[in-house]
Amino acid sequence: MSTGIYVHVPFCPTRCGYCDFNAYAGLDGLKPRYVTALLREVELAAPGWDDQDVVSVFLGGGTPTTLDAADLKALLAHLGDRFAVAPGAEVTVEANPDTVDEAKLAALRDAGYGRLSMGAQSFDRTVLSSLERIHDPDSVHRAFAAARAAGYENVNLDLIYGADGEGLDSWERTLLETVALQPEHVSAYALTIEPATPLGRKVASGAVPAPDPDLQADMFATACAVLCDAGYGHYEVSNWAKPGYECRHNLGYWERRPYLGLGAGAHSYRQDRRWWNVRPPEEYLRRVGSGELPVGGQERLEPADAYLEEVFLRLRILEGIPASWVEPGRAEPFLESGLLELDHDALVPTERGMLLLNELVLALAG
């Protein structure tokens, strides 16, 4: 069965205020041991997965490019030794603009990382600083040019919309600058306020306004229009790609194919079981150091859980769900109000429907 491997690198130069990923600034001293631990975890985890066809590898974070290219190379080589990584597998590395230059990118490409996902977030200086990102728009241009120069032909740009201070105009300019660069893939996320983050606390205390959902809805519509005009296909709520450049690794999550997660806090999934590694890097190091799998928790998916996941993931990737899955009468109001449409016997969300996906999921599967 085709499988994905995810590797988590929890280091960042600084922490962004909105971020609730398992990411840490100031732990750079742990990097050498962390790389060793990852190699070790590959050994520990590989048994039982050797028969799986690995079609994608994704190095995410955090900021994986804070590690040396040599380490990243060794890691990928080791994965190749231990797993059946298919020839032509999609291998992605995430990068932040200020952590890469042409030399490093060339080295990564050489090592086998053929797809680059870059955290651009915005081309508006005030938005970047409101997000507490350390880079500026020029860094994005520079890093993108470096990627092309290094030979990258499959690049994603990540964008975030709806931060405090961003209006519809500014967002549209960010989109236009993005498509001007002609990346193969674009992810655009509505800024979500997570309570347990510095930004979450500022919103709770009223120091920063919460994003306006109506403005975010308008921004979503703008993204759909601009990206579609520029030839990108909308294939998941927050993802667009030039034909053939859809992210295979992420599609694996949404199509409920198995994945193995390595590194602090990484999640894995296979059949009816999902499990996750311990989150704090020190604990992860300790566990792996003593030769155990660093599993921190797990859940077994009951059929009802699996069904709910299947429904909401299928709706997310616009594959839709067969009309026959839904009790008669439930979908009609949404077909009438234009939130769903029927595409050969499948109920598929419209652009407006995608923004109300939670409601749709609960109405159809709840």
Place this chain on the structure above:
Amino acid sequence: MTETSRIRNFCIVAHIDHGKSTLADRLLELTHAVADRDMRAQYLDKMDLERERGITIKAQAVRLAHDGYELNLIDTPGHVDFTYEVSRSLAACEGAILLVDAAQGIEAQTLANYHLARDAGLAIVPALNKIDLPAADPDEVARELGVLLGRDPSEVLRISAKTGEGVPELLRAVIERVPHPGGDASKPLQALIFDSAFDAYRGVITYVRVHEGVLPSRARIRMMATKVETEAEETGVMSPEATPISQLGPGEVGYLVTGLKDVHQAKVGDTITLAGKHGAKEPLHGYREPKPMVWSGLFPAEGGDYSDLRDALDKLKLSDSALHYEPETSQALGFGFRCGFLGLLHMDIVKERLEREFDLELIATAPNVEFRIARGEEVTVVHNPAEMPTPGTYDRVEEPVVFATVVTPSDYLGAVLDLCQSRRGEQVDMSYMSPERAEVHYVLPLTEIVFDFFDQLKSRTRGYASLDYEPWGYQTADLVRVDVLLHGEPVDAFSSVVHRDKAYAYGRQMVERLKTLIPRQLFDVAIQATIGSRIVARETVKAKRKDVLAKCYGGDITRKRKLLEEQKRGKARLRRVGRVDVPQEAFIAALRVDEGASKGKK
């Protein structure tokens, strides 16, 4: 039987927090009624609820022995809701200690209770408490009290209930200044029920004051108002634990175990006499049915446990003769009960007991008063805004009014007068107790008090003004029913009866409040306030456009699924009004008038 000349029956009247309970503790100690090791603070406040709220809901009587005298300390409830019960407790006494905090001075309840005590013909023993406090100003407060009582300030005793200073002298003054009771052991029995309680094991226990004759244990007795006959299973006194004695003689105070199963058979204010030909011909005067003043609909929060609510009310009623209830059906809230209460505090106590003792979750509609609707000669009484007929179908509406006493520092007098005026008050009089403190009397519609008067009073006077009031009859008023419609559907639970001049403002306020409480739906929801067919306010909750999780990758899937499940559970708790889903919390928040209406007052 103690000779009447050796008996003193008295109570302590005071504004809340002026130290009544603390003084009662000192008196118990001083007379050795409670061994020191058994002394627990505020012995006389019995129920947990009371202890927490710091109030005394149920009156109780304790017999103290001192210097060869039998002293009966009768505890009176301190809150306006229970004015009638206060008056019955006072009727069991010949004297009252008027206790005033020497740092706070005279407050509205001091005045209201003083007037009740004076009207009941009691000898007043004035005392200043808390003289140990550095902030105490006993000379000034004694002067104010002197003016109030028309007596020399030197007659005002000075004590500290905390340290005990002055308490023996106070007890002496009670013996000297309070007259002993009258009564003749050979006359037919007349005993006043001034309190009753329900005990799960022993049934109804009444607290009685014998006025004439003798009440022997095991006698066959009759309640003169309810005409119920039963056996006096046990007579006794609280000293302060229940101690059976063979009989209660004239002038004495004690308890009586009736063997009855329902407090409605032995009502406060009723007269007990002997059954058969030895019974008295006439009852003691002053019996009155307790009359609910404030009404509210109580509904089970999550539908379905209507029968639990009914059982709980049935049980509660056994120990609360003032509670009224009748079934009510609301389109929005389902099956519940329209309940009548003596006042806002009584309402809160009942709600809290239902939630705490019976583990129910309730939604209460905004409290309202009763209205009398006159068509020619015919008068209908309505306790539910939803039953208020449409304008033009009746001649006039009458609403209850109260006589309100407000005591305020002079600095806030202007604010108090403005408030009373804006709440349709009619000023009766106004006077200064001292250059710093003023006393005003107003006749106010009860509905205004039930709305938010007390909170407004507290906030406009920084908590310094105090309020007391008593029922004062009815007045004709230009009242209209304001309805609230969601997406065209009237929500009966939100209907309210208000004065025409305020209907617009009220409608606006409700509509604006609901706008923040009704979650956005998949379509625009109109919220309208109407009087009859006229729309007086309108807002729209715009359709929601975005409800989606931005990201969903490997690690997020479990979390996102859980979020969806939670959202699903949330939906299950919504109530449907027409096509609109309304969360429980929105009902609760929209119906909340203002929290502290009774709590602040205690």
